[in-house]
Amino acid sequence: MSAGASERRLIFALDVASRAEAETLVAKLRPSVGFFKVGLELFVSEGPELVRWLVGEGLDVFLDLKLYDIPATMRRSVAAASRLGARFITIHDAGAGAAAAREGTDDSRLQVLCVTLLTSVDARDLRDNVGMGSGGRFRDLDEYVGWRARTAVSNGCDGLICSGQNARRLRRELGPGPILVCPGIRLGGDRLDDQKRVVTPYRAVRDGADYLVVGRPIRDAADPLAQARKILAEIDRGLQDRKSTLGSGV
Numbered sequence: 001m002s003a004g005a006s007e008r009r010l011i012f013a014l015d016v017a018s019r020a021e022a023e024t025l026v027a028k029l030r031p032s033v034g035f036f037k038v039g040l041e042l043f044v045s046e047g048p049e050l051v052r053w054l055v056g057e058g059l060d061v062f063l064d065l066k067l068y069d070i071p072a073t074m075r076r077s078v079a080a081a082s083r084l085g086a087r088f089i090t091i092h093d094a095g096a097g098a099a100a101a102r103e104g105t106d107d108s109r110l111q112v113l114c115v116t117l118l119t120s121v122d123a124r125d126l127r128d129n130v131g132m133g134s135g136g137r138f139r140d141l142d143e144y145v146g147w148r149a150r151t152a153v154s155n156g157c158d159g160l161i162c163s164g165q166n167a168r169r170l171r172r173e174l175g176p177g178p179i180l181v182c183p184g185i186r187l188g189g190d191r192l193d194d195q196k197r198v199v200t201p202y203r204a205v206r207d208g209a210d211y212l213v214v215g216r217p218i219r220d221a222a223d224p225l226a227q228a229r230k231i232l233a234e235i236d237r238g239l240q241d242r243k244s245t246l247g248s249g250v
């Protein structure tokens with residue numbers, strides 16, 4: 001595995017249903033990608049053995065299970081994930097469940113990331129489904145995401161899943177500490193699929209993202225490795241321009 005520092009910042013979402021498909025994609029991308037996300041589809045299909053295989057191959061694993069449950073279940077599920085050797089796990093609860101999840105890591109290398117708001121949800125969805133903006137608690141989407149982020153971090157989460165559209169504001173508000181992981185990444189001209197709050201890899205990293213999650217734009221490309229390398233080049237450019245955007249220290 002020859003992936004360097006910036007190559008570990010690109011997390012490829014293994015959104016496939018079988019180990020055979022996962023193995024094919026890992027083999028294609030390995031020369032440049034060292035971090036893989038196992039989400040609900042693949043975990044439900046292939047279970048923990050798939051995670052053990054990736055870890056055994058020396059790859060970093062992001063277990064994207066988006067947990068939301070009572071504290072005892074959060075603690076025990078996260079403890080089970082830490083025994084698998086995963087690097088990141090996602091949760092949806094920013095409150096007591098987040099604190100319990102953090103306890104479950106038991107000082108292993110597993111880090112807990114809280115979803116602020118799905119990148120497939122936009123301000124209009126929030127207005128229609130949560131009543132945001134109509135006399136509710138939050139004036140707009142940024143205020144809601146900021147509140148989720150602060151709550152999660154104060155309850156011990158190591159980082160946040162957020163749109164690249166939120167990265168600059170969160171980075172400025174929360175400082176360099178929390179890990180920011182951004183899905184909803186699209187190169188100019190890419191299909192949006194079901195994502196709504198998308199940004200380019202360059203913009204997300206320039207604005208403070210530590211890691212990008214990319215699935216379909218790589219999975220469905222004619223040449224997935226070439227596509228991943230295009231994204232890595234944008235990550236490098238974003239890192240170069242980050243200091244002038246955010247100031248030193250972040």
Ligand code: C5P
Binds near residue numbers: 117118119193217
């Ligand atoms: O294919 P695409 O690049 O849109 O995939 C994004 C991946 O990131 C999917 O696996 C999806 O489950 C995940 N994700 C997301 N938005 C979040 C959290 C995770 O799109 N807030």
